Amino acid sequence: MQWPDSLTRLFNITYPVIQAPMLGITTPAMVAEISNNGGLGSLPVGGQPPEKTAALIREVKALTSKPFAVNLFTYEMPPRPHAATFDRMQEFLQFLYGANRLAAPPVDMDSIRIYSYKEQVPVLLAEGIKAVSYTFGMPDAESMAQLKSAGCILTGTATSVAEAAAVAAAGADAVVMQGIEAGGHRGSFLPGELPLVGMQALVRQAVNRTGIPVIAAGGIGDGKGIAAALMLGAAGVQLGSVFLRSPESAAGKAHKEHIAAATDTATRLTRVFTGRWARGIPNLFMEEIEASGLMLNQYPIQDALTQPMRQVARELDNTDFTVMWAGQSAHMAPALPAAVIFRELVTATEKAWSYQ
Numbered sequence: 001m002q003w004p005d006s007l008t009r010l011f012n013i014t015y016p017v018i019q020a021p022m023l024g025i026t027t028p029a030m031v032a033e034i035s036n037n038g039g040l041g042s043l044p045v046g047g048q049p050p051e052k053t054a055a056l057i058r059e060v061k062a063l064t065s066k067p068f069a070v071n072l073f074t075y076e077m078p079p080r081p082h083a084a085t086f087d088r089m090q091e092f093l094q095f096l097y098g099a100n101r102l103a104a105p106p107v108d109m110d111s112i113r114i115y116s117y118k119e120q121v122p123v124l125l126a127e128g129i130k131a132v133s134y135t136f137g138m139p140d141a142e143s144m145a146q147l148k149s150a151g152c153i154l155t156g157t158a159t160s161v162a163e164a165a166a167v168a169a170a171g172a173d174a175v176v177m178q179g180i181e182a183g184g185h186r187g188s189f190l191p192g193e194l195p196l197v198g199m200q201a202l203v204r205q206a207v208n209r210t211g212i213p214v215i216a217a218g219g220i221g222d223g224k225g226i227a228a229a230l231m232l233g234a235a236g237v238q239l240g241s242v243f244l245r246s247p248e249s250a251a252g253k254a255h256k257e258h259i260a261a262a263t264d265t266a267t268r269l270t271r272v273f274t275g276r277w278a279r280g281i282p283n284l285f286m287e288e289i290e291a292s293g294l295m296l297n298q299y300p301i302q303d304a305l306t307q308p309m310r311q312v313a314r315e316l317d318n319t320d321f322t323v324m325w326a327g328q329s330a331h332m333a334p335a336l337p338a339a340v341i342f343r344e345l346v347t348a349t350e351k352a353w354s355y356q
C-alpha cells in the first residue's frame with residue numbers, strides 16, 4: 001500500500017497515523033511508543049505550568065529520538081470568574097462530595113492560577129520542538145510567527161469547514177478535522193452554535209476547501225476505519241480512544257473497565273466538568289450537576305473548580321467523579337500495549353486497502 005505522503009514528509013515519520021494528545025491519559029511512554037513505531041506521538045500539555053511542560057517534554061525525549069508533537073490549548077484568557085456562579089456551584093459541589101464521602105477540598109476563587117499557552121511557547125522553542133498541535137482556537141500571530149521561524153510544523157483543530165478555513169488562513173501546515181464522534185473536548189472555537197458534524201462529512205468537505213493536509217479524527221477504531229478516512233481524502237488520521245485501555249494510558253482500572261463495557265451509544269456530550277463541551281461516559285457527577293440546573297462557570301474556571309474532586313477520585317479510582325472522556329468507538333479499544341495497537345492498526349489498514 002502506498003500511504004499518503006504529505007504528512008510523512010512534513011513530520012518526517014513513516015506512517016501518517018497520529019496518536020491523539022489526551023490530557024490526563026497520555027503518558028510520555030505512550031507518546032514515545034507511537035513515535036518509535038513510525039507514527040507521530042502527541043504529548044498533551046494544555047494548561048500546564050511551564051516547568052511541568054518542560055519536564056514532560058524531557059521525559060518523552062529520554063524515551064525516543066523520533067519526532068513527536070506537543071499539544072497546546074490555544075484560547076484567549078477568560079474574564080474574571082462570575083463570583084455568584086462560582087459560589088453557588090462550589091456550595092453544591094461541597095454538598096455532593098459530603099453526601100458521597102469524597103474528601104475534595106473547596107477551591108479559593110482568588111488563588112486559581114490559569115496558565116496560558118503563551119507561557120508555554122518559550123518552553124517549546126527552548127526545547128527545540130518541531131511539531132505543535134493546538135485546539136480550542138489558534139495561537140496569536142506573534143506565537144505563530146515565533147513557532148514558524150523556529151521551523152515548527154503547526155497543526156490546528158477544526159470541527160466545521162469554516163473553522164478549517166480559519167485554521168488554514170492563519171498559516172497552519174495541517175488541520176485535524178474532529179468529528180462529533182470524537183472523545184474528549186470539542187476543539188470548536190468560532191462563535192455560534194456548537195458544530196455537530198460527523199467525521200465523514202467534515203473530512204470530505206474540508207479536503208475540498210482548505211488546501212492543506214487534512215487529518216481525520218473521531219470514531220476511528222481500526223484499520224478499516226483508517227483506510228476509509230484515507231479514501232475520503234484525508235492525508236492521515238488521529239486516534240485517541242483506541243489507546244485508552246493500553247498500559248501506557250493513565251486511566252485507572254475501573255475507568256478502563258467502563259471503556260471496555262462501553263457501546264456505541266454509551267457516550268454523550270457534557271459541559272459539567274470543565275465548562276467546555278466534551279464527549280465522555282456519563283457518571284454520577286455528570287448526572288447530578290446536570291440535574292441541579294445550576295449555571296456552569298466558563299472554561300477553564302469550571303475546570304479549576306472540579307480539579308480537586310477529579311484528583312481525589314482518580315487516586316481512589318472512583319469513576320462516579322472522574323472524567324471518562326471517550327469517543328463513540330471507544331469500545332473498540334483493546335487492552336494491549338500502545339505499540340502493539342499501533343502496529344496492528346498499520347497492518348490492518350494495509351490489508352483493508354489491498355481489498356480495493
Ligand SMILES: Cc1cc2nc3c(=O)[nH]c(=O)nc-3n(C[C@H](O)[C@H](O)[C@H](O)COP(=O)(O)O)c2cc1C
Nearest residue numbers: 020022023044135182183184218219240241325327
Ligand atoms: C481522554 C481524551 C482526552 C483528550 N484530550 C485532548 C487534548 O488534550 N488535546 C487535544 O487536542 N485533543 C484531545 N482529545 C481529542 C483527540 O485529540 C481526538 O480528537 C479524539 O480522540 C479523536 O476521536 P476518538 O477518541 O474517537 O479517536 C482527547 C480525547 C480523549 C478521548
